[in-house]
Amino acid sequence: MNPFLELGIRHDIVNAITELGFEKPSPIQEKAIPVLLTGNDDFVGLAQTGTGKTAAFGLPLLEQLDFTVKQPQALVLCPTRELCLQIARDLEKFAKFIDNVHVVAVYGGANISDQLRQIRRGVQIVVATPGRMLDIIGRNAIDFSKVKYVVLDEADEMLNMGFQEDINNILSETPDYKKTWLFSATMPKEVRRIAQNYMTDPVELTVGTKNTGNANIEHNYYMIKAKDKYAAFKRIVDYYPDIFGIVFCRTKIETQEIAEALIKDGYNADSLHGDLSQQQRDKVMKRYRERNLQLLIATDVAARGIDVNDVTHVINYSLPDETENYTHRSGRTARAGKTGISISLINIKEMSKIRHIEKIIGKEFVRKQVPQGTEVCEKQLFAIVDNVHNVEVHEDQINTFLPQILESLQDLTKEEVIKRFASLEFNRFLNYYKNAPDLNIDGKETKFDREKDGSSRRTSSKGFTRLFINLGSVDEFSRGEMLGFICNNSKISGKSIGKIDLKGVFTFFEVQDEEVEKVFQGFKEVEYNGRSVRIEVSGEGRSSSSSSDRGGRRRSSDRSSDRGGDRNGSRSGSGRKERSGGGFKDFSGKRRESKSRY
Structure with missing residues (x-):
């Protein structure tokens, strides 16, 4: 007998999920489905991403609802539009052999008129992100008086994204008699508070240990110098020829820069972040699901809801600010009982963060060596x-x-x-990889090593002059953008620039000795946001400042968008040294042709 039939799921639903490849219930499905089929209890389910939570609540929902009535009877709230669409698609697939099932996905970034039209036609299940759902409620365009079940999926992430007040407002529109089913990967105090405020004696089930990671994931880290991160990252990717991975960055800018550098170097990669339109996001995800992309570079928020099979690697190019987010990131691989590898690229100072994550997930990280050429x-x-x-x-x-x-x-x-x-x-x-250097460090880096590496350097490299500019990270510059800004105004090549040491309100950068005069001449009459840009030789008195705008002021489009720049990626070829850091924006607005990968 089919194990899903034994759990109490009827034949027409079992036939649909059998076509989808469901053979036996996952642990969360096996535990949750019998409880939820009774329809009598509030419920809290703690399980990691990729363990089959959608079917765990979706199959019981289809059993409980009356599809002869065209009114919302179930509301599923989730943090992102990708997850919203994924849940709606899955529910429709589960209901393939049931008549008159209507599911609507309600999310921002899409035409609200189309969503309202679907609601007016009559739906039984609404899957929504909190912001768009509140918008529709504010228009008095939906009636939740018949809602019997509310599902809060990825509840911890919704709270991390600041949706607590929205969730409270939405739940206040639903009947008191409804049952609330909450699913979460972790159980912080904010999630516990929702359970206390909106549930009565909920049944709580935990698959594995609270806040732990998937047992099928191997957790590795590589310790490298910050300047070698991009080169080490590419080398690790090359070491796994069949990699199909998701690369996590901390910011939208970093995500775009890494993606553009990889594309420039010939990799099948693209970015996913909050500044993309829905059409752009859908296009990227379609390419990734069809495996036309090998690497998807994403922020934490944008990657929520990515449900793609057979992801082999998750790479933490930057560790998350919130250590609990590591669990969500690594959960993108090893789905449906398969195995996967989670890789973190760290420097010595981040070792304590790795130890903290180990405590959270209950698993030790294995230190790996960056492969030699x-x-x-x-x-x-x-x-x-x-x-x-x-x-x-x-x-x-x-x-x-x-x-x-x-x-x-x-x-x-x-x-x-x-x-x-x-x-x-x-x-x-x-x-x-001819003459490729060893990118590993021994983990015992001294102050002298850091100074030799350049992180505390106060003198110039041989053949370079160290200059000062009175702009820095508070002016919303990244190193790549600063490189583009300097080159554009000085009319010099990026190859003429050495190390860039970006500080808060100023930056030190190295310029080949023969190009120093061009820099001073180029910045004689440059302003940025209404103030003079000043260039000085570090430690000396010579300077160049501006009195009028001669093209140095960065356009607003350059500041607000992290798309569309050029990237001077890693150098390649015989005898050349690998270079990290991605490259720079082309402030002329022109895009240079991409180079081949090698």
Whole structure:
């Protein structure tokens, strides 16, 4: 007998989920479904992302509702539009063989008129993000008087995003007799408070230990210098030829910069963050679900609700500000009982944060070494061999050309043919990683090491002059943007700029000695936001300041948008040193052509 039938789910729903590949219930489904099918209790379910929570509440909902009545009977609240759409799609799939089931997804960034039209036609299940739901309630466009069930999915994340007041206002519009089902990956005090305020003696179920991570996830970290982060990141990606991953950054700007640097370096990557329109987000997610993207670079908020199968790696390019968010990030992999790897790129100062996360998830991190260039080449070589071995051969099509191919290769032995085919790809990696430096650090970096690395440097590198500019991070510059700003006004190449040490209200940067005069000339009459831009040689009196606007003031579009710039990504090729940090915006507004990956 089908195990879902044994839980009490009827045949037409079981038939639908069997088509979707459901074979046996996940632990949260096995525990939650029998309780929720009674419809008599409030409920709190604690389980990690990717454990099947949507089916855990979705299947009982379909059992409980009367689909002959076209009024909202269930409301599902979730933090993001991606998750909202995913839940609505899943419920429709679960209800494939049930007549007259109407589900509407209500979320911001889409045409509200279309959503209102669907509501007016009659729906039984509303899946919504809090902000758009409040908007519709404010228009008196929905009647919740018949709502029997309210589901709060990813409750901890909704509270992290500041939706507590919105949730309170929405719940006040629903009947007192309703049942509330709350699902969360973690149980902070704010989530506990919702349970106390809106539930009566809820049944509480926990899959695993509270706040712990998925047992099928391997947690690794790489300790590197900050300046080597991008180079180390690319090397790790290259070490896993079949990687299909999500890369998490802390900010929208960093997300866009890393994505653009990867694209420039020839990787199949794109970004997902809050500044994208819904159409842009949908396009990116479609490419990722279809595996036309190998790497999705995302912020924590934008990645909520990403339900993509077979994600092999989650990479924390930057650790999250809230350590509990690490659980949500890593939960993007190892879904549906599969295994996955969560990677964190850290510097020495972040080691304490790793230890704190270990306590939260109840698992130890394993320190890994950034692969050497030869190791990456070996991995890539055998990936090529596997691809050749497993490639599908279209006999009918290739047989036409086979005689000519054999004739062209007749002077080569079997071994020589194999060498040449393998070298078509392998040579690129050999050239790229030739003389590649060791990017690992021993974890015992001293003050002298940091000064040698440049983080506390007060003198210039050989052949460079260290300059001061009176703009910094408080002026909303990133290092990449500062590089673009300097190059655009000085009319010099980015290769002429050395280390950029971005501070709060000022920045130190290095310029090749022969280009210093161009910098002073370029900034003679430059203003930024109404104040003169001043350039000085660090520790000396010479300076250049401005009195009129000569193109130095950054346009508002440059400040507000982190899309559309150029990225001078990592250098590649024989004998060149890997370079981290992504690159810079092209302040001329022109986009240069992308370089090949190697």
